[in-house]
């Protein structure tokens with residue numbers, strides 16, 4: 001299917017106008033797309049006829065080339081998709097509602113990072129970074145010549161700082177596990193951290209390699225399973241960058257980020273996949289929030305010893321199957337014959353979704369490499385999938401820190417028992433879970449009899 005060749009180069013057309021003619025450097029002149037013209041990207045002269053070259057993995061950002069994925073340069077675009085992940089649809093709504101001028105070009109003055117990240121050797125290795133743009137936070141510096149010339153280039157990473165206030169940190173202070181130092185942890189329980197928000201930027205050849213398929217198969221699968229949302233995946237095999245409409249990730253750092261690449265300085269890390277029900281609302285069916293807040297506590301302790309703690313929060317709700325699928329699975333778990341059980345924990349997801357898990361972890365280590373991580377002293381996770389994914393990219397992991405047993409909610413025993421039986425590593429407290437224990441671990445029943453009732457359907461008028 002991926003056999004169509006790129007359309008012929010187009011020098012100029014009535015749809016575009018050049019805004020600068022001076023040619024005293026290597027920076028091309030931007031061609032600005034007129035917003036009153038709607039062109040289908042499947043038409044041969046409408047999309048990426050003159051894409052700016054990208055040399056993914058090159059250490060010099062100017063040679064690597066800027067990722068052009070804004071609507072103003074349709075001819076010079078070198079990426080499929082749109083900025084801001086799934087939020088790109090809201091931009092469309094804002095324009096439709098007359099609230100946003102489609103010609104708006106952002107002013108990035110004062111938006112640059114508040115602490116330095118990189119460059120690191122890993123930035124030049126596609127096997128280490130292929131799902132984020134390592135220069136995504138320094139666009140305004142690295143590509144200032146492009147911006148000066150009138151290119152609309154967007155940062156895909158923002159780097160800032162925060163004070164965060166969690167009740168669990170206050171409880172840890174009260175219990176004597178955490179001690180305020182007035183610097184990293186304040187008397188009131190607030191901790192001080194640095195953070196970065198990152199949106200995905202995929203280099204398709206390497207993403208395909210990590211998923212063990214050809215690039216053509218990857219492109220066809222995404223095209224097919226999104227009902228053809230991105231025809232350029234098929235029509236433009238020469239365009240290798242894709243900004244997918246999925247959630248990104250957030251990095252929280254306690255301590256001095258400069259210490260992260262130093263293998264002799266302690267580094268504590270958790271990579272956490274979003275679970276809104278537990279993380280935000282405290283649902284007791286899983287261990288997600290307890291794991292997250294336990295990790296934050298360990299990160300603060302490491303930072304207080306002069307090291308660094310990192311939590312990376314991935315928007316991969318419900319094992320990347322989404323919250324609707326997740327709740328459907330909850331109902332299946334609770335209503336099945338014999339009630340919620342560790343023995344059937346994974347089967348239920350597979351019955352509803354056709355697959356146990358779509359998080360995979362092949363792209364997960366990329367933000368660690370972006371930060372320059374080469375060794376993690378304390379890894380806070382029970383997932384061997386995460387552990388193996390990180391170690392296979394060359395990062396060393398010294399210790400695996402288990403979740404204290406008292407932090408596991410009663411109804412989450414089903415989850416943790418099932419996971420440990422299937423090879424997850426939850427440490428000493430959960431060692432030796434056998435089939436008897438698996439079969440004996442049951443969750444709370446629903447308040448009603450557990451039978452599927454007829455849903456309330458509105459009557460016809």
Ligand SMILES: [Zn+2]
Nearest residue numbers: 275278286288
């Ligand atoms: Zn959860």
